[in-house]
Amino acid sequence: MIEGAPWRRWVFFYVPVTAFVVSLLFPFYWMVITTIRPDSELYRPWSAANYAPFWTTRPTLEHIRDLLSETLFSTWMLNTMIISLAATAISLFCGLLAGYALSRLKFPYAGLIGTAIFITYLVPQTLLFIPLADIIRNFKLGDSPWALILTYPTFLIPFCTWLLMGYFKSIPKELEECARIDGAPRWKAMVYIIFPVAIPGILSAGIFAFTLSWNEFIYALVFLSSPEQKTVPVGVTSELVRGDVFYWGELMAGALLGSIPVAFVYSFFVEYYVSGITGSVKG
Amino acid sequence: MATGGSVATVALRQQYVPAAKRGPITRLLEDERRLAFCLMLPTMVLLALFIAYPFVNGILLAVTDTRVGVPGHFVGMDNFTKIWSDDIFHVAVWNTCLYTFVTTVFKLALGLWLALLLNRNFRGKAFMRAFILLPFIIPTVLSTFAWKWMFDPTFSVLNWLLFHVGIIRTRINWLGDPTMAMVSVIIVNVWRGVPFYAISLLAGLQTISPELHEAAAIDGARAWSRFRHVTWPLLLPVTLVIVLFSVIQTFADFQLVYVLTGGGPANATQLFATYAYQLGIGTGLLSQGAAISLAIFPILLLVVIVQLIYIRRTETL
Numbered sequence: 001m002i003e004g005a006p007w008r009r010w011v012f013f014y015v016p017v018t019a020f021v022v023s024l025l026f027p028f029y030w031m032v033i034t035t036i037r038p039d040s041e042l043y044r045p046w047s048a049a050n051y052a053p054f055w056t057t058r059p060t061l062e063h064i065r066d067l068l069s070e071t072l073f074s075t076w077m078l079n080t081m082i083i084s085l086a087a088t089a090i091s092l093f094c095g096l097l098a099g100y101a102l103s104r105l106k107f108p109y110a111g112l113i114g115t116a117i118f119i120t121y122l123v124p125q126t127l128l129f130i131p132l133a134d135i136i137r138n139f140k141l142g143d144s145p146w147a148l149i150l151t152y153p154t155f156l157i158p159f160c161t162w163l164l165m166g167y168f169k170s171i172p173k174e175l176e177e178c179a180r181i182d183g184a185p186r187w188k189a190m191v192y193i194i195f196p197v198a199i200p201g202i203l204s205a206g207i208f209a210f211t212l213s214w215n216e217f218i219y220a221l222v223f224l225s226s227p228e229q230k231t232v233p234v235g236v237t238s239e240l241v242r243g244d245v246f247y248w249g250e251l252m253a254g255a256l257l258g259s260i261p262v263a264f265v266y267s268f269f270v271e272y273y274v275s276g277i278t279g280s281v282k283g
Numbered sequence: 284m285a286t287g288g289s290v291a292t293v294a295l296r297q298q299y300v301p302a303a304k305r306g307p308i309t310r311l312l313e314d315e316r317r318l319a320f321c322l323m324l325p326t327m328v329l330l331a332l333f334i335a336y337p338f339v340n341g342i343l344l345a346v347t348d349t350r351v352g353v354p355g356h357f358v359g360m361d362n363f364t365k366i367w368s369d370d371i372f373h374v375a376v377w378n379t380c381l382y383t384f385v386t387t388v389f390k391l392a393l394g395l396w397l398a399l400l401l402n403r404n405f406r407g408k409a410f411m412r413a414f415i416l417l418p419f420i421i422p423t424v425l426s427t428f429a430w431k432w433m434f435d436p437t438f439s440v441l442n443w444l445l446f447h448v449g450i451i452r453t454r455i456n457w458l459g460d461p462t463m464a465m466v467s468v469i470i471v472n473v474w475r476g477v478p479f480y481a482i483s484l485l486a487g488l489q490t491i492s493p494e495l496h497e498a499a500a501i502d503g504a505r506a507w508s509r510f511r512h513v514t515w516p517l518l519l520p521v522t523l524v525i526v527l528f529s530v531i532q533t534f535a536d537f538q539l540v541y542v543l544t545g546g547g548p549a550n551a552t553q554l555f556a557t558y559a560y561q562l563g564i565g566t567g568l569l570s571q572g573a574a575i576s577l578a579i580f581p582i583l584l585l586v587v588i589v590q591l592i593y594i595r596r597t598e599t600l
Contacts, residue, residue, distance in 0.1 A: 016396070016400060017400050017401075017411075020393075020415070020477075021414070021415065023474070024418055024474065024477070024478065025414060027426055027429040027430055027433065027474070028417060028421070028429070030433055030440065031426075034432060042438070043438065044438070045437050045438060046437070046438055046439050046440065046442050046446075047442075047443075047454070090329075094325045094326040094329060095326070097323070097326070098322060098323055098326040100322060101318070101319040105315050105316075105322075106315055106319075107316045107320070113323065116330075117326070117330070120330055122528075122531050122583065122586070123334060123583070124531060124532065124535030124556075124579070124583075125535075126535040126537045126559070126560075126576060126579070127338075127341075127535060127577070127579050127580060128334065128341060128576070129559075129563075129576070130344065130559065130563040130569060130572045130573045131337040132337040133564070134337075134344065135333075135336060135337055135340060150329070151333050153329050153333075154329065154333040157326055157330065161326065185309045185312065186312055186315075187318065188309075214422055215422040217423065217424050217538040217541075218537050218538065218560070221541075222560075232422070232425070233422050233423075233424035234424075236428065237424060237428075237541075246432075248432055248435075248438075251428050252428070252429065254425070255428050255429060258422060258425050259421045259422060259426075262420055266420050270412075270416075273416070274412070274416070274482060277482055277486075278482070278483060278486035
């Protein structure tokens with residue numbers, strides 16, 4: 001509980017908390033209000049007398065309709081969904097196996113490989129995008145979803161492996177040994193005994209991987225070129241801005257709709273997401 | 284967990300046949316090393332193809348004069364000497380360092396403050412924690428567009444707000460003025476990063492036993508000295524890890540600046556990554572772009588080494 005005199009509670013708790021919440025969430029409110037505001041109100045200078053920023057009396061769905069009918073937005077959504085799901089599935093599969101091997105098995109160079117994976121965990125995408133673009137071209141993967149499905153795991157696998165290693169380490173060895181004594185082969189003990197226990201960790205890693213793929217920008221920007229192949233962030237950036245003209249209503253509608261899948265997944269698994277964050281920094 | 288395990292083992296026992304009758308693949312995988320090799324294979328192949336190979340390729344690109352569609356010749360360190368004497372590169376280095384330093388200080392300070400506020404019991408805490416993370420969850424490009432709209436010189440709601448509160452008398456040209464452009468980019472980065480700091484630090488705070496605080500309070504320590512001598516030392520390990528992660532991400536930041544200013548006006552917000560993109564992809568000077576993005580590597584390496592030393596030290600403790 002919050003202790004102290006009422007004025008102390010206000011000064012040290014309610015006022016700062018409210019300030020944080022308002023400033024962290026205001027841009028999202030602004031997205032919503034811009035989306036439903038008619039253009040005639042939208043393009044009214046802030047110094048005009050009738051500038052009423054925080055509400056509108058004539059809400060409209062015009063911008064959402066334009067976005068869905070006159071741009072390829074729904075195609076971008078579908079692309080992003082397919083790419084994110086596929087990249088997440090590949091990363092979870094690889095991360096699960098590698099995490100198990102690194103935390104449970106003894107094999108030569110295990111420490112070295114673990115360190116190498118940790119280092120790739122820290123390699124930002126902006127370090128490699130130029131040579132990678134060259135390689136994607138050579139592999140004839142340019143301008144296809146495969147370019148992203150195969151490259152996103154490079155920053156997702158290290159994260160998944162690292163998170164799941166921590167999870168596997170917390171599962172007692174006896175659990176597996178029981179099964180082994182009863183005659184279960186190694187791989188069956190792994191799949192049927194250890195993996196089910198690690199499901200919360202798998203969920204955390206999966207949700208994290210999904211939101212990271214949805215958020216990725218530079219690879220999608222560089223590897224894809226035709227409008228119908230683009231993902232939401234790249235499509236919105238390149239197709240809703242023509243030269244110097246920004247279609248703000250449509251842009252904000254796109255930002256809003258493009259955020260919904262991520263927000264939706266997140267809202268169902270907040271606790272797993274938070275444990276993913278804390279697991280990733282625990283090291 | 285223990286009962287679940289034994290039930291599962293019973294199930295397995297009924298399913299299993301004696302070791303001699305197992306298939307050849309199962310017998311092969313009984314060897315720990317072979318199993319480990321098979322488990323590591325998919326990861327190693329993907330990371331070798333799309334991290335190790337591009338890294339080597341990047342170094343090879345950086346020592347040639349390749350352009351888009353024009354195979355290059357070996358030119359040695361020419362690209363590096365060229366960027367070393369390039370004024371825009373100097374600006375980008377300075378901007379990147381400034382951007383990383385200022386945002387990290389603010390994110391840490393505000394994130395810690397928010398974490399301390401949230402580390403109490405009050406109604407709606409779980410709800411609030413979920414909402415506070417939104418800036419970190421929502422795709423950066425999309426939320427940055429909302430900010431760009433809020434910074435618009437003619438239609439800026441921020442200007443309206445500041446004007447009516449009485450802080451400004453004339454409009455602020457958020458993204459058009461070189462200094463203000465840097466300030467704007469920093470504000471958005473801090474806005475996006477604070478939730479991550481706050482939630483991670485909150486997790487760290489929750490591992491600190493309240494008894495320590497009670498003991499210090501009984502000994503007469505006031506709120507500030509309890510924070511200074513109890514909370515902070517215990518929070519330091521997790522703080523260092525968070526900061527190192529965040530520094531790497533911020534140092535290599537691209538999308539936020541790309542959307543907000545594109546590196547302008549007049550390179551005032553040009554960072555490593557945006558400059559590499561501009562030269563490598565925009566102008567098609569692949570090898571110079573590769574040389575610039577490779578220049579991030581030494582700094583990254585330094586940070587990783589510090590982190591590894593740190594982790595080794597805490598493991599031996």
